[in-house]
Amino acid sequence: MKQNSQFILFIFIQIFGSPITYCQPDQETTQRERTTKIVQELAFEKLVDFQLNGKTNLKDAAINLHDGQNALHVGLFTGENQYLLLDKKQNAATIIPLPGWKYPVTIPNSTRILAGQGETVGLLEPMAQQKVLASLPHLMEFGDLLLPAVSENGAFICTRPTSDHIQIFHGGNGKPITPPIKQTGQVLQMQFTSDSKYLFTVANRKQIDETPKRNVSVPKVNPGNEGLRVWNSANGDLVAGPLGAGIQSQYNGSPTTYDPATERVVTVNHSESDESALSSKLRIVPVIKNTAPITIELPSHISGVRWIDQSHLLVKGKRMAAQQPASLHGHDQNPMFVVDLNTAKPDFIEVAADTEFYWAIDSTGKYFATSVSTQKGNFATCWKVGQTEPLWSRKGNFLAFGEQGWLVVIQPGRHVEVCSQETGEVSISFDNALETILNGDQFWLCKETNLEVWQQK
Secondary structure (H helix, E strand, O other): OOHHHHHHHHHHHHHHHHHHOOOOOOOOOOOHHHHHHHHOOOOOOEEEEEEEOOOOOOOOOOEEEEOOOOOOOOOOEOOEEEEEEEEEEOEEEEEEOOOOOOEEOOOOOOOOOOOOOEEEEEEHHHHHHHHEEEEEOOOOOOOOOOEEOOOOOOOOEEEEOOEEEEEEEEEEOEEEEOOOOOOOOOOOEEEOOOOEEEEEEEEEOOOOOOOOOOOOOOOOOOOEEEEEEEEEEEHHHHHHHOOOOOOOOOOOOOOOOOOOOOEEEEOOOOOOOHHOOEEEEEEEEEEOOOOOOOEEOOOOOEEEEEEEEEEEEEEEEEEEEHHHHHHHHOOOOOOOOEEEEEOOOOOEEEOOEEEEEEEEOOOOOEEEEEEEEEEEEEEEEEEEEEOOOOOEEEOOEEEEEEEEEEEEEEOOEEEEEEEEEEOOOEEEEEOOOEEEEOOEEEEEOOOEEEEEEEEEE
């Protein structure tokens, strides 16, 4: 009997291999099982379901989540703006009318907001019967959506009291820190750095008089922007500038071209008049230390730059249709590049030929994502830093990264998918979402009749 058992085992091994080797965990776990495990670990639970009961309409509104996650600012096209104070224990929303712009500005680490219209902005405390803490001068010209800038720590506010001045105020009480500070021309941008130490501003160049004098013609110069100036947030002293051609506009409004660890900023050597140029020079400039900047030329107009980490930059470009090869003609394209600063001479790779509006880097600096536009539609695509090929790509539009290993993809018809950033597999999905707001390990689903708050377990 024993001999028969040994013979059967011998035959089994010959056919199937050693049972001990076959059961090794590394060989037993398939890619699909690993994917399933990752998705299962991305579990979410509904925290709150606020029933709005027709008291507000989120369908055609600009919605901003307050940093404290206890309130929403709802900007309606009718101008009837609202501050929704949320009681998570009672699942109730108290609606407070909010005067001023459609775009209220939150003060981080507080319940204060900025709201106003015309040439003033009020520092308000909505939770105290809309108490006005201060009234600050700020010019909102027609067609100009330059909002006041607020520092990441909530300590400083910068306004534009006139078209060619800036002024810094205390974020807590609205008292002035500086008098109005003259700029070179119309103020185009105001942004505090992520460490709140500095304020970046960009303004137009002064117009040059083109009137002939003594039979000598003055050459025509396009005003463009003069360059980035760096100010001390605490006292308004000029620290550096102008540097290059100015900070590039970032879609989320934060100065992501600044690296707080090394105090370096990225500038580009062209103005709006150079959008027809196929190549642009990107410069990495120290704010304080007098060291040589790093320069690299890219085969595209540069429309946005973000630091991935201290050694890599993510760059959004723009190619005009007329500049592209014949196979690409038809519409402007927005390529994406990764710049590697580790090499002796900075190098770059083009990871996508045409990308959509939203693009982001996860909180660890190890992943980045965007939507890639193709003839078959848009595909949400995620890369791991250091790899040329994407980790995955799935039909839909990338929205934003969550905090712990997930991201959100939007499908047509207001369909929202929460996916693993490692595999792209869907963990949970929702229908009829007017807007999705991400905040740390939570996402907020704004619907026509209710507001849901979900959190990762």
